[in-house]
Amino acid sequence: MTRPTPDSVVDPPATSPGPAAVTRKRGHARAAGLRTPRWVGWLFVAPALGVYAVFVLRPIALTVQYSMYRWDGIGPSTWAGLGNYARVFTDPDLYDSILNAVKLIVFFSVIPVVLGLMSASTIRRIAASRLALVGRTVLFLPQVIPLVAAGIAWSWLLSSAGLVNQLLTSVGLGGVARAWLGDFSTALPAVGVIGAWVLLGLCTILLLSGMSKIDPALYEAARMDGAGPLREFLSITVPSLRQEIGVCVTVTVIAALASFDIVYVSTQGGPGNATMVPGLEIYYLAFSERQVGIASALAVVLMVLVLVVALPIQWLTKDRSS
């Protein structure tokens, strides 16, 4: 691509306008390349578009196609129409996995965002101290390590001999101690706690950085008017953080709906189907049970669900004034 582009060949230097001419013309000439024909941009986009088309767009189209067939992945496939989608919405094993993912939103999104807001607004007051600096680093650790490692560590913490039960016993709550991830009633919340642990730090730091952009004069004024910490929090902090809250909610909701790593490592969907999520169900259906059609229908539902949830949040919290 180092060869001269056509325009630099056809552009005779003699007729090229002087600097003054360019300044005058700038109002009309919009393109940055000025004398770059607009199709040249396509040469720059082509490689990216190529790999994207082959490894993302084509598989998306194929997922939609597979979802209309009954196929075991090896033999011939038979047309199933929308039958696989009907299965997804009527088979309790399948739609339960979607419901579980929706329930996980409480833990992956609501808890990190609410706790993150509270902790960030209290941390803000000591932002300059050494403790706050160390805190930023520490709270970020869960974001950096593989989710698999988080899953292994927490499976151990939440096991019957784990630290969580030890702590409960030491404060006299030994009666509720149990294998948290193996109990039908607590497995899903326990998986949710792992997700909350991973995402809380990210939300806290994200909200904290948003808070540093709020004009301190607003708080001064509120205090002058006699506002308490709660009033201040609700009337100034939360509204000013609209955009950051939107980002936190989007990122965490997608993490909940598309969860895979943590569940795979900590419970494998069990006990029973208590912690089955769509991502894991797709994996099992496609690669263990050889029901490629149904797996693909669930995959399409998941992709649409994520898009349908993510887009309105983005739209609602966009700062339209800028």
Added chain:
Amino acid sequence: MIVGRRETWTGRLLLVLLMAVTLMPFLSLFVTALHPSGSYPSGLEWPRDPQWGNFVKAFQAARMIELVKSSTLIVLGVVPVALLLGTMAGFAIGHLRMAGRNVVFLAFVLGLTLPFEGIITPLYYQVRDMGLLNTRWAIILPLIGLFMPFAVFWMRAHFVNMPDELSESARMDGANVWQLFWRIHVPLAMPALSSLAILLFLWTWNQFLLAIVLVDDPLKRTMSGALGAFQGQWGTDMPLLCAGSLLILAPTLVIFLIFQRRFVTALLQGSLKG
């Protein structure tokens, strides 16, 4: 700012508590790893005779050197190429503003929220038909494609803010489009590029789903995928599993602590833009 004393102290207390909860799993891993291999220690209990040798044993059992090599090869295959392609496309969409850029950009943006599980099934058959199953290419090539939405989105955001005058004067000096891109705009894009590089490195290194589906041999996987296999093999030996987990999460941790400031900025910008 008028700040009450009491509020400052609740702030400190809360922060310390949060840090304790964040560190608890790491601490538990560490203490458990020091117990005799094969034992089933309860909770957080410092062993009478710390078994530092467990780390050596796990290092050998997990074949750490080969794992680091494999992950490094995958990162080297993914990150530079994804950076180059993403930057070129971002430059064209954000700065050259070629015709039809909005449609292309929308196509990329729609991929931003795509859950990898959504396309893993056809990806498996596609990679198999290409004859790449069980090779590192099975992770490298799809990841480059999957990273394109974010990379293009990120670099476009950078190039949109570059002044047109810069390109005009470069063009006046006789630079062609490629020279304009490579000699002028890429060097100026270094801050955005390095943040993107950190994010892509992290996402590649920690990639799990593609690794377990497309590559059977743990020694050709990413670190994360190898850890999954390690758990399957040593899941019953808690101290060894904990030692192995710590070793496997150590590289990202070390790199994070070295490039801390860049990491935090990158991850913050990353989620703000995405």
